[in-house]
Amino acid sequence: MNTTVGTLVRRSNGNDSARALRNAYSGSGIMARFILHRNWLRMLIWVIVLAGMVVLVIDSQRVAFPTQATRDAYARVANTPAIAALTGLPYAAGTLGGILNIKLWMTVAIALSFAVIFLTARNGRAEEENGRTELLRAGVLGRHAYSLAGGLVFAGFTAVVGVACAAGAISQGLPAEGALLMGASFTGVALVFLGVASVAGQLARTSRGANSLASTVLAISYLVRAVADVNSDGDRANGLTWLSPIGWAQQTRSYGENQWWPLLLCLLVALLLGGVALTLERRRDLGSGLLPDRAGPRGASALLRTQVGLSLRLQRGSLIGWTLGIIVGALFYGTVATAMADLLSADTPIAQAFTGRSKDVLDGLLGYLTMINALLVAAFVLQSADSIRAEESSGRTELQWSSATSRVRWALARLVVPVVASLGLLALSGAALGVTFGAAIGDPGQAGRFVWASLAYWPSALLVIAVVVLCAAAIPRVAATVTWVLYGAAVIVSMFGDLFGLPDWVSQNTPFTAIPRLGMDFTPLPLVVIAALAVAAGGVGLSILSRRDMTGA
Amino acid sequence: MRSVKGDGVSHMTPSLAVDVHGLRKNFDSTRALDGLDLAVETGTVAGFLGPNGSGKSTTIRILLGLLRADGGQATLLGGDPWHDAVELHRRIAYVAGDVTLWPSLTGGQAIDILGALRGEHDRERVDSFLARFDLDPTKKARSYSKGNRQKVALVAAFASRAELLFLDEPTNGLDPLMEGVFTECVTEARSEGRSVLLSSHVFAEVEKLCDTVTIIRDGRTVESGTLSELRHLKRSTVTVTLDGDPRELEALEGVHDLVADGERATFTVDSVALPGLLAAIARLGPRELVSTPPSLEELFLRHYGVHVAGEKPESPTAVP
Numbered sequence: 001m002n003t004t005v006g007t008l009v010r011r012s013n014g015n016d017s018a019r020a021l022r023n024a025y026s027g028s029g030i031m032a033r034f035i036l037h038r039n040w041l042r043m044l045i046w047v048i049v050l051a052g053m054v055v056l057v058i059d060s061q062r063v064a065f066p067t068q069a070t071r072d073a074y075a076r077v078a079n080t081p082a083i084a085a086l087t088g089l090p091y092a093a094g095t096l097g098g099i100l101n102i103k104l105w106m107t108v109a110i111a112l113s114f115a116v117i118f119l120t121a122r123n124g125r126a127e128e129e130n131g132r133t134e135l136l137r138a139g140v141l142g143r144h145a146y147s148l149a150g151g152l153v154f155a156g157f158t159a160v161v162g163v164a165c166a167a168g169a170i171s172q173g174l175p176a177e178g179a180l181l182m183g184a185s186f187t188g189v190a191l192v193f194l195g196v197a198s199v200a201g202q203l204a205r206t207s208r209g210a211n212s213l214a215s216t217v218l219a220i221s222y223l224v225r226a227v228a229d230v231n232s233d234g235d236r237a238n239g240l241t242w243l244s245p246i247g248w249a250q251q252t253r254s255y256g257e258n259q260w261w262p263l264l265l266c267l268l269v270a271l272l273l274g275g276v277a278l279t280l281e282r283r284r285d286l287g288s289g290l291l292p293d294r295a296g297p298r299g300a301s302a303l304l305r306t307q308v309g310l311s312l313r314l315q316r317g318s319l320i321g322w323t324l325g326i327i328v329g330a331l332f333y334g335t336v337a338t339a340m341a342d343l344l345s346a347d348t349p350i351a352q353a354f355t356g357r358s359k360d361v362l363d364g365l366l367g368y369l370t371m372i373n374a375l376l377v378a379a380f381v382l383q384s385a386d387s388i389r390a391e392e393s394s395g396r397t398e399l400q401w402s403s404a405t406s407r408v409r410w411a412l413a414r415l416v417v418p419v420v421a422s423l424g425l426l427a428l429s430g431a432a433l434g435v436t437f438g439a440a441i442g443d444p445g446q447a448g449r450f451v452w453a454s455l456a457y458w459p460s461a462l463l464v465i466a467v468v469v470l471c472a473a474a475i476p477r478v479a480a481t482v483t484w485v486l487y488g489a490a491v492i493v494s495m496f497g498d499l500f501g502l503p504d505w506v507s508q509n510t511p512f513t514a515i516p517r518l519g520m521d522f523t524p525l526p527l528v529v530i531a532a533l534a535v536a537a538g539g540v541g542l543s544i545l546s547r548r549d550m551t552g553a
Numbered sequence: 554m555r556s557v558k559g560d561g562v563s564h565m566t567p568s569l570a571v572d573v574h575g576l577r578k579n580f581d582s583t584r585a586l587d588g589l590d591l592a593v594e595t596g597t598v599a600g601f602l603g604p605n606g607s608g609k610s611t612t613i614r615i616l617l618g619l620l621r622a623d624g625g626q627a628t629l630l631g632g633d634p635w636h637d638a639v640e641l642h643r644r645i646a647y648v649a650g651d652v653t654l655w656p657s658l659t660g661g662q663a664i665d666i667l668g669a670l671r672g673e674h675d676r677e678r679v680d681s682f683l684a685r686f687d688l689d690p691t692k693k694a695r696s697y698s699k700g701n702r703q704k705v706a707l708v709a710a711f712a713s714r715a716e717l718l719f720l721d722e723p724t725n726g727l728d729p730l731m732e733g734v735f736t737e738c739v740t741e742a743r744s745e746g747r748s749v750l751l752s753s754h755v756f757a758e759v760e761k762l763c764d765t766v767t768i769i770r771d772g773r774t775v776e777s778g779t780l781s782e783l784r785h786l787k788r789s790t791v792t793v794t795l796d797g798d799p800r801e802l803e804a805l806e807g808v809h810d811l812v813a814d815g816e817r818a819t820f821t822v823d824s825v826a827l828p829g830l831l832a833a834i835a836r837l838g839p840r841e842l843v844s845t846p847p848s849l850e851e852l853f854l855r856h857y858g859v860h861v862a863g864e865k866p867e868s869p870t871a872v873p
Contacts, residue, residue, distance in 0.1 A: 296662065298659065307670075395649075397619075399706065402642060404640070550619040
């Protein structure tokens with residue numbers, strides 16, 4: 001690498017601007033290896049999970065729709081506003097590939113986009129924020145080398161995911177061209193968000209800011225596409241689709257017409273955004289952002305001087321964001337629930353997976369949606385309770401624990417937010433779902449039973465908090481990974497356990513599926529058991545926390 | 554709860570604010586502290602010297618109840634640092650070597666929160682220290698440099714009414730001007746009757762500020778005493794060749810350990826005795842004079858320099 005740079009510099013002798021340009025990128029190769037070294041496992045897990053989902057879903061859909069006749073029957077009813085809004089236009093619903101796209105395309109595209117957004121912030125702005133970039137750039141490293149290397153590595157990552165997903169689909173016997181185009185469309189949409197994340201990383205001063213900026217763009221793209229698809233003419237795209245990168249990638253219509261050209265649009269915009277990011281990087285100082293930093297208050301308010309107030313203030317942004325997201329989601333489910341229920345015939349495995357043990361498809365579906373809300377609330381609660389671990393690993397507990405507050409009181413003060421917020425969020429999301437569903441069926445009295453059905457998940461949220469406390473206390477260094485993996489497993493088993501044919505004793509006994517669903521007979525026993533588990537795990541966690549050495553820093 | 558704040562204890566101020574004997578601490582297989590002794594007399598500034606990794610921060614974290622000792626005794630303001638942690642912490646302020654703050658809060662907010670955690674809120678006092686350390690409290694902590702984060706913790710500690718200050722390499726990242734302000738603040742704290750444990754590797758700072766010094770190495774105390782006690786170790790070493798009899802110098806005040814070999818003599822001398830000594834030497838017809846002034850640094854390096862040479866240093870009392 002060094003010799004290459006040396007040769008380049010010598011050859012361009014006498015041409016200062018060319019040399020300056022090359023200098024700005026010198027060291028990119030080393031940085032690319034460095035970034036690969038730090039992220040290969042993370043990226044490998046994404047590849048395996050996403051490609052694995054493709055294989056699993058094809059397999060399950062082959063079981064759900066075994067004959068061409070069942071697929072044709074599905075195609076006749078597939079084009080509903082609900083499907084259009086949630087996952088896009090069902091243009092080839094009579095083929096296994098088309099069904100795969102309806103069930104999974106959006107999930108993979110969004111997950112992969114989030115993956116590159118997080119990877120970009122983690123390796124770009126976060127590194128700059130904590131000062132490591134300063135160290136690197138003080139060495140023989142060009143100004144753009146690190147960003148360029150990150151961009152290239154993550155672009156390669158999206159390509160690998162695309163190829164792996166295509167290979168997974170081909171291995172399941174789907175047509176090669178459709179499979180390759182599907183994989184390419186995942187790569188295409190992720191490349192656009194790689195560009196968005198790179199620009200966001202230049203604009204925001206913090207990795208958190210960069211993440212939320214890029215995620216907002218992703219959310220808007222999703223919503224614009226949803227509005228476009230709901231207003232489409234049959235399965236033909238609405239003009240509005242072309243305002244959303246997700247829309248472009250979906251207009252490749254893999255397994256259908258197989259159009260490759262919309263991907264050019266993705267590629268072009270991705271390159272353009274990458275160029276913008278590099279231009280912005282050239283124009284700003286290291287460590288600064290282009291969005292201004294405002295001066296803050298010179299002292300803490302009375303609220304902020306309390307432990308609970310401090311923890312509330314630190315989580316203000318994420319609390320507002322999650323609350324809005326969960327309410328919007330619940331409002332949306334409420335409006336589409338009836339349409340979705342019409343579409344599900346009670347005898348397919350899919351319908352059974354959705355409806356669980358309910359007697360009525362619609363009630364079963366509403367119960368399923370209520371559980372999804374509870375799972376979202378649980379994700380917020382996990383993130384919120386995890387502040388206990390985050391405070392310690394960042395070294396901030398050093399000053400807090402050496403002040404006149406016991407560790408247990410300190411931890412409890414931090415748990416007030418997730419404990420209270422989960423109660424509020426469950427009630428709100430239940431009410432939102434009930435009100436919009438009630439409006440859809442012309443029965444305004446629905447909210448109450450939804451609120452209660454939703455609140456039944458509170459013990460589950462408490463169990464999530466308790467497990468976070470236990471992990472943060474007992475295994476602080478790996479707690480974040482362990483708790484999120486446990487949560488991920490609970491989500492997959494709760495949502496898809498039946499679909500994957502897991503035995504009942506597994507799929508019906510997660511902290512979420514064990515709770516009696518809306519429309520089922522209510523028994524308090526599971527709630528009591530889960531609450532007792534939560535108290536026990538939390539108690540053990542707090543006791544360990546107060547006895548062990550401080551870690552971190 | 555043992556009565557740490559009980560009237561009997563706090564009024565009858567113990568003569569030692571910190572009293573540590575034979576402290577031991579292991580991290581997995583690494584021995585961080587191996588029988589460390591440390592004492593801070595009430596109302597004094599105690600220096601705590603040792604290179605990185607010698608166990609200074611570990612000791613302070615044990616005293617703060619952040620880590621639990623594996624052996625030995627530690628008494629803090631008459632209480633037990635682990636069991637009485639919460640009560641003791643009302644009377645203690647701490648400045649960590651590397652201060653981490655909440656990035657989204659301002660420095661001013663962080664100072665108030667740290668004060669509230671101790672149950673204090675004295676706006677005027679905070680403002681006066683903010684002014685002295687020239688710190689802008691309206692900036693978000695994420696935009697602070699290391700030195701400014703350090704200042705946040707220093708302002709919070711000095712503005713508190715804590716009886717005992719733990720300062721772990723507090724001037725790390727401060728510019729020389731601010732080091733001057735820091736020196737003033739520590740001196741003031743002492744004059745207010747507060748006790749200070751100052752861990753540092755800046756010798757000048759320790760010499761200037763500290764009443765007593767403890768030097769540690771590999772988790773063990775190798776030297777400790779008041780600075781004046783240590784000053785007897787701080788005599789200059791002088792070698793002279795004289796026309797007259799060098800033995801005459803032995804009678805002079807401040808001259809010690811004289812070894813004469815004919816016209817040549819080597820001895821140590823207190824720095825205050827130098828004028829008298831030079832006058833006496835002048836009368837004896839000096840042909841050669843070499844004087845080597847030692848310092849705290851030399852004393853310190855004596856325990857480490859040997860290590861570099863590959864020899865194991867012997868007992869700390871090898872120096873007379």
